[in-house]
Amino acid sequence: MTTALETAPTALQADPDWWRQAAVYQIYPRSFADGNGDGIGDLRGIISRVPYLKSLGIDAVWLSPFYPSALADGGYDVDDYRDVDPKIGTLEQFDEMVAALHGAGIRLIVDVVPNHSSDRHEWFQEALASPKGSNARERYIFRDGRGENGELPPADWTSIFSGPAWTRVPDGQWYLHSFATEQPDFNWKHPEVHADFLRTLEFWSDRGVDGFRIDVAHGLSKDLPEVLPSTAELQKMPKDGTHPLWDRDDVHEIYAEWRELFNRYDPPRIAVAEAWVETPERRARYASPEGLGQAFNFDLMEADFDAAHFRDIVTDNLAQSEVTGSSTTWVFSNHDGVRHATRYGLPPRAGRSVKQGAEWVLAGGPEEGIDRELGLRRARAATLFELALPGSAYLYQGEELGLHEVAEIPDEQRQDPAFWRTTAEDRGFDGLGRDGCRVPLPWTREGSSFGFGDNGAHLPQPAWFADFSVEAEDGVAGSTLELYRAALRLRAELQGEETLAWDEQLSGGDVLAFARPGGWLSVTNFGAEPVTLPDGEVLLSSSPLEATDDGGLALPGATTVWLRRAA
Template structure:
């Protein structure tokens, strides 16, 4: 490895804002905390656990959808964007949650699902009931079919969840759904759709939310005429190749309009794009200074666990965001992918999705996951954590078919259908399921493994070397060390083969070093300063430290 200084930014970054270096914790509401014993997590349950998140040291929480929904896709099929589904609580509960978070200096980001609605949305129900020619059909994508009697779909687009992206209704017309048939796509060329979502933004901003995570942010605008793809394609989560239904330039006009609304409100309200695009440069287009604030770095999530791949992806990510003056984001797990404690060991190539998760050596998987998390939290920019990763939870790979609820599970093609394994409710306390997830006598909507008793919050809290205490220590160092605040101050330093090492500097002087052993063997490295944190046990002398395989160490460099 060469000693390499990253070039100065191409665009001068604005003054530091809370979101540029924030650690944001994703809550999957149905799997976080259950207040009423029905086996499903809810907003009052989340409220009761906010002190835990404050003590963990995160800056904000992101809530997956809790709106009114038939739950055909775990709430990503919204029937009413201004109400809370009864399984999660009420709008009053949402207000209490937002206020409670703010009292603890936690910000709240909520999921927004603008690409599609539920088929039980009032607009879609009227479109079906009123038939061809209804003005409500213009708010979606209704088309006549092909073939002699219109019996064939209007084009060859596949659904991400498997099968065609079109469903025919009784009157013979077809409607577009890039996901499940219960999730018809909005037509964002229609002014009523654009106006509706402006009012939805204002509704939740007026209630005090600090921002939005924009679901399928790259999918709102489709190519004019909805042309055929022209080739057979197996689309996994959202695909990253060129397509007529994703990453069209027209989406950026929408986000410029949204940014104006966000900027009207005090306290730096933000929007985060779930945007899959062919290149990091295309992702950067979503976070230009008049559009959204952040975009998920899915390229990093899928990077192989080796020095060349990691170094290249980190360089490329920082460089792409530098061009537009935006912070880079980092994440290793979320509600749509195999937990990184399994994924990084399972495939060896860091593949995000596209195969069924399998069991791995839990000790080796946890060791690599801890090292990867410590590396991620040392990088410049904003980091996203997924609930339970701070406990070292593994992917649950042996859920029986009858309990699975991923809508893609029973389909022949498309997205894998195994997302339930990362959505199992997290353990809080006790020796038997549901491990404090809800009141005594209640269960959990997905079964929890017997082995999770030793991974609960109560089992790890205050225990030196536990994964929970590792995360708490890392977040405390990150918050308290000035060198870890800038979003573009990383310098690679020479290291032995199989070891990744970089420094963070203040006014050009290195004050922090991160060293990661990605090789399969113990490696001796010199001590550059005071040991701050290690993801695993270390051996060594006064001058050298022996890093076991899959171990990350943080150092404070002294003059």
């Protein structure tokens, strides 16, 4: 069989550093485009939209899980790591998709979920059918229970999705699941787990995949004593590399094995870690060239729309990149977070975290509390700020349309375990779960699913999607879609060395300005009042600029402009 790799254009194989300043577009496959009319997005749908992706000007697609799954956690409960969910497509269609993307000059990064499998995975089913102490059980984390008859869980731990982190099986033993009950944790001390994931990474690399996003990268290695600590004791333990569950130093031995495999390819396969860790120094280890090579920073996702906060985040992360030799990552929205158009239309978080444990607490927020117009204006300004920065930018499907979070989903139609397995008190300010950012995209103004597919969508779409559809924005001057296209096109032309210099003359108060190599400048007004701009050539602005009385230009509030200063 001819693989997608063998048919890919030579140009895509030439640059080992393509990822350093790439614009990567995340596709949540079940909600992108439905090619067969069953209400679920699929590979056929993605293939049909490759021209759209090319028109955006992105460098790569990050494809969220497409593997066989019962969808207990949106596909992050994987039944088979080396196949495609029949509801989404086939391996042959996967190859076709890779070839189509590569033919359009777009690389492919796929999600890998190594912390846990689905409870339907053949290994876990074998473990259930095998006795205590068997090799099959040793691939996962099984323990005897406490109490006179083992009726109590091995520890009082709570899963990320709330509820107990241990579930009992019919013969009386218990297994650990850091997330949903249907997601048993692997035992990474078992050599067969190591070997199997190496086979998985090789399998997809051989099919033309250019890189991998590693889910829960900080959770694989665990060192559990015979007597397990209580939740209270766990919470007091430092996460400095010695914690029993999270961000252990020895997790990097796994990634060193992976790097050896990645480097056998030309160009080497890349990887980016989803690692929720305590300090920049801890995160840097995941981004080392001997390991995964890059790690997400989610700092801008947690930041209010504030000049000082943005500057601190950028300064800190660029400093981290110098230490690791990696490039930093910038992200405002993804499949786990409230869309930034909505976040910026809600009251400031004022330092409150949007994390609970290692996962997002997700939500749409109260509809009556959203200033949608201001939120979108700020989101456009923030995105233009992001795309001017050195490093790689990760974009989430639909943000290029200016989509807001969909809050108005009836409870009975929600699918996210983060909603169903937590209480209203746990969810607090934001507690609607992650479904609101996973609603299928609107492609047309009309139709049963706004062009997503022929027979509706697996999550309900609001009527206001019509005005945010691709059809409504395509070719319309000033639309968010055309802003993204123009910004990504310009970014590719302007991007130079991975450095910036803060413009102290322009920066101050609500204004943040920095220069990039090549003589261009990004200026963002985080405030409400307009500020005067220096003379220069306007390259692009997130909102229309204003004229001043002396014939100059002023930058309105919640606006970013790229310009070349006059000589």
